[in-house]
Amino acid sequence: MIVTLDGPAGAGKSSTARELARRLGWCYMDTGAMYRAVALVATRRAIPLEDEPQLAALAESIEIRFEQGRVFVDAEDVSEAIRTADNTTATRPVANAALVRAAMKQIQRRMAADRDVVTEGRDQGSEVFPQAELKVFLTASPEERARRRLAEERAKGQNVTLDEILASQQDRDHGDTHREVGAMRQAEGAELLDTDGMDREAVLAVLLGWIEARRPAPPTAAGARPPHA
Numbered sequence: 480m481i482v483t484l485d486g487p488a489g490a491g492k493s494s495t496a497r498e499l500a501r502r503l504g505w506c507y508m509d510t511g512a513m514y515r516a517v518a519l520v521a522t523r524r525a526i527p528l529e530d531e532p533q534l535a536a537l538a539e540s541i542e543i544r545f546e547q548g549r550v551f552v553d554a555e556d557v558s559e560a561i562r563t564a565d566n567t568t569a570t571r572p573v574a575n576a577a578l579v580r581a582a583m584k585q586i587q588r589r590m591a592a593d594r595d596v597v598t599e600g601r602d603q604g605s606e607v608f609p610q611a612e613l614k615v616f617l618t619a620s621p622e623e624r625a626r627r628r629l630a631e632e633r634a635k636g637q638n639v640t641l642d643e644i645l646a647s648q649q650d651r652d653h654g655d656t657h658r659e660v661g662a663m664r665q666a667e668g669a670e671l672l673d674t675d676g677m678d679r680e681a682v683l684a685v686l687l688g689w690i691e692a693r694r695p696a697p698p699t700a701a702g703a704r705p706p707h708a
C-alpha cells in the first residue's frame with residue numbers, strides 16, 4: 480500500500496510521515512531529502528545548477544537510501560550536510576528542473592515497487608503516485624507553520640525572528656506552487672488535513688484511521704467461499 484503526504488514546508492510532514500512509517504513498520508521516503516542529496520553532490524562535483532541534463536544524469540547515477548531515520552548517498556551519511564542553508568538554496572534550481580523531476584519520478588517509483596510505503600514531498604500524490612491508496616495534503620496556516628519553525632530554530636540555538644521565518648516561508652511556498660513542473664497542489668482525490676490546533680498524536684490518529692479504512696483486504700484462497708450461516 481502507498482500513502483502519500485504532500486504539503487507546504489513546516490506543515491509537519493516529515494515528522495508525521497517518519498513516525499507513521501515507524502508505527503506501521505513500512506518504508507519511509509523523504510523526497511525533499513532526495514532533491515537535497517542531488518544538489519549536494521552536484522555542488523561538490525561543480526556541476527552547474529542550471530545544467531539540467533547533467534543534474535538528471537547525476538540523479539540516476541547515485542544511490543539514495545533511507546536507513547533508521549538517516550539519509551545516505553552511496554556509502555556516505557549526508558543527513559546533516561543536505562540541510563545546511565547553502566544546500567537548501569542550491570536545492571531549489573535542482574527541484575525546478577523538469578529533467579530532474581522526470582528522473583526522480585522513475586527513481587521514486589522503483590524505490591516503492593512492491594512495498595508498503597509512506598512517501599512525503601510536494602508532488603507524491605499528484606504526479607508520482609496518483610494511484611496511491613491514500614493521498615493526503617497536510618497543511619496548516621502560515622502563522623502556525625512559522626510558529627512551529629521558530630520553536631525548532633530556537634531549540635537549535637538559532638537567533639531568528641518570526642517575521643524572518645514568515646518571509647522565507649512565503650518565498651518557498653511561492654516557489655513550490657509556481658514551478659512549471661511538479662508544482663505543489665492537492666492531488667485529485669486527496670484528503671485535506673489542516674493541522675492547526677492539532678498535536679502530533681491527533682494527526683497520527685486521523686491518518687492511521689484513514690489507512691485502516693483503505694487497507695486492501697488480504698488475499699483469500701482462490702475460489703474460497705464464505706461459510707454458510
Ligand code: DC
Binds near residue numbers: 511570575599
Ligand atoms: O521538504 P524539503 O524542504 O526537504 O524539500 C527540499 C526542496 O525540494 C524544496 O525546495 C521543495 C523541493 N521538493 C520538491 O520539489 N518536490 C518534492 N517531492 C519534495 C521536495
